[in-house]
Amino acid sequence: MTVKQIKEEVMKLKKETEATILAHYYQPIEVQEVADYIGDSLGLSRLAKEANSEFIIFAGVDFMAETASILNQDKHVLMPNPESCCPMAAFLIPEKIKDYKKEYPDLPTVVYVNSTAAVKAESDVCCTSSNAVKIVKKISSEFNTDAVLFGPDANLADYAEQLSKIKTIKMPDKGHCYVHSQIKPEHIIQSKKDYPNAKVLVHPECIREVRELSDVVGSTAYMYNTVKNSSSTEKEFSIGTESGLMERMAQDFPDKKFYLVMNKLVCYNMKKNTIELMKYVLEHLDDKMFEVKVPSDIAKKALIPIERMLEFS
Ligand code: SF4
Structure with missing residues (x-):
């Protein structure tokens, strides 16, 4: 067939x-x-x-x-x-999150949705790359703290910290996405040389140096909407996320041109x-x-931080 x-x-x-x-x-x-x-x-x-x-x-x-x-x-x-x-989810296991909570008993725990249900069940609230900044601000204000525990993506934690001004204790220090973390500053610099008229859009899972060289940092939906709402004079975009989004946008916006900031931005998973x-x-x-x-006892506990996220965002 x-x-x-x-x-x-x-x-x-x-x-x-x-x-x-x-x-x-x-x-x-x-x-x-x-x-x-x-x-x-x-x-x-x-x-x-x-x-x-x-x-x-x-x-x-x-x-x-x-x-x-x-x-x-x-x-x-x-x-x-x-x-x-998602290999990123493997960076944080329930036993580890319990250790962090013991070490920082007063801090709220924010867990990226890219985590297992058992890890979510140990958290106070979940977040996505769309709402991480908002969630960190809300939960720290609810707990009256100037820091939160955040895992498993250290780059998203760093991005949320930069924008919210709330300290994020990374669980663990080096949790990352293998697709986004392979983008290096030199890729953005080269992409800007190759396509000087293109706006550079990258995902918050990229490292800070990459984010700082780019024009727009946001979730896939945010990138999509940035292109959708762009003016007719904005014709070119360099994309720093998994290639599937670029293929979607190339179909939906045939009058625009898209480039990946580096070759092979593919999540094989x-x-x-x-x-x-x-x-x-x-x-x-x-x-x-x-x-x-998901086993019902874990599902019951994990539902609370997921629903809290949906309510907050
Ligand atoms: S791109 Fe793939 S590896 Fe990276 S966070 Fe998403 S699912 Fe996980």
């Missing part, structure tokens, strides 16, 4: 089963094309909560599907490839969901292998 035929089959199966497909901007473009909704972690968390279908197919990585499952315990959340995981697996999961909705379930 060709990709076009598989996509048609997916659309047919989706209609028959009344399943909802949610896809992250980093998914392969053909997976994005069959989705009902495309978005970043925050947008997809909200959509997962609002979805009316019995079956939600989550084309993203494991922590996203876990969050959707925690928010929808009466529905079936399935992942096309259960092996699609996100790309484990393929259009073939989308078709397969829709044909096997009752197969427990694809269903994401």
Whole structure:
């Protein structure tokens, strides 16, 4: 079967089963094309909560599907490839977060959604790259502190600290995303030389030196909206995030030009969901292998910081 035929089959199966497909901007473009909704972690968390279908197919990585499952315990959340995981989440385990909490008993704990459900269950509030600054400000004011514990991404913690002026104790010091942390200042400098008219947009998971050389720092949804709302004279954009977002924008804004700030900005974990697996999961909705379930005691505890985040943002 060709990709076009598989996509048609997916659309047919989706209609028959009344399943909802949610896809992250980093998914392969053909997976994005069959989705009902495309978005970043925050947008997809909200959509997962609002979805009316019995079956939600989550084309993203494991922590996203876990969050959707925690928010929808009466529905079936399935992942096309259960092996699609985020290596950043492995930087923080529940035992570690408990150690930090013992060392800093008065500080609130902010956990990036790129973490396991068991880690979320130990936190006071979750955040995404869209709302990290706001969440850090809100929770520190609620706890009346001038510092917070923040993990597992040390770069996002640093970004939130810079903008909120609230100190972030990183859990751990070196937690990072392998895709964004490979962007170095020299890539931005070279990109500016190659495309002097392009606005440079990067993700907050990039290191500080990269962020400071760029024109815009924001989540994938923020980057998307920056391009969407740009004037007709702004024609070129250099993108410092996973390549899937650039492919989405190239389709949606054909009058603009896009460049990646460096080659091979690919999250191989996100790309484990393929259009073939989308078709397969829709044909096997009752197969427990694809269903994401968080143990109920952990889900109950993790729901509190996730809902607090949605309420705060
Ligand atoms: S891009 Fe980075 S943070 Fe996002 S899923 Fe991939 S490894 Fe995790």
